[in-house]
Amino acid sequence: MRQLLGIFLTLWISGCVSIPQHIEPINGFELNKYLGKWYEIARLDHSFERGLDNVTAEYFLRDDGGVKVINKGFSAVDNKWKEAEGKAYFVEDPQQGYLKVSFFGPFYGAYIVFELDKENYQYAFVTSYDKSYLWLLARTPTVSDALLDRFVQRAAELGFAADKLIFPKQN
Secondary structure, eight states, X not given: OHHHHHHHHHHHHHHTTOOOTTOOOOBSOOHHHHOEEEEEEEEOOOTTXXXXXXXXXXXXXXXXXXXXXXXXXXXXTTTEEEEEEEEEEESSOTTBSEEEEEEETTEEEEEEXXXXXXXXXXXXXXXXXXXXXXXXXXXXXXXXXXXXXXXXXXXXHTTOOGGXXXXXXXX
């Protein structure tokens, strides 16, 4: 029984860092260019971000070679800022946009950059271990309509629930 539980936990934990079908992490990823502040332009709804606007993610290099992650958003209902700190590490090759991130102790989820402005690092399309997670991040609080349309179209083509996207205020 104990061995079965161990196998189940291993499979469950590793499943949270898997890559969804038809998603390819970008290659040629440069962490130093990715570090810094990103604004959340669009997302699929999840309890940990529900009702938040002015959402940002900041990435800093950790002493152990990993990435410190600080996610922050404002809850109008509670009239206060909410913040979560996590850590991330590359799953395979550090030149691949495929990391595992943890906000809760030993439990990790995948962080997959599947499209990126590789020239200037001005936008990123990000998902996790399944297609119920999706974000459009940008270096600025707003993006062009063309980029937003591209994101929604690409999301729909890849099987995300593009019709359920949320576009948080950034003000």
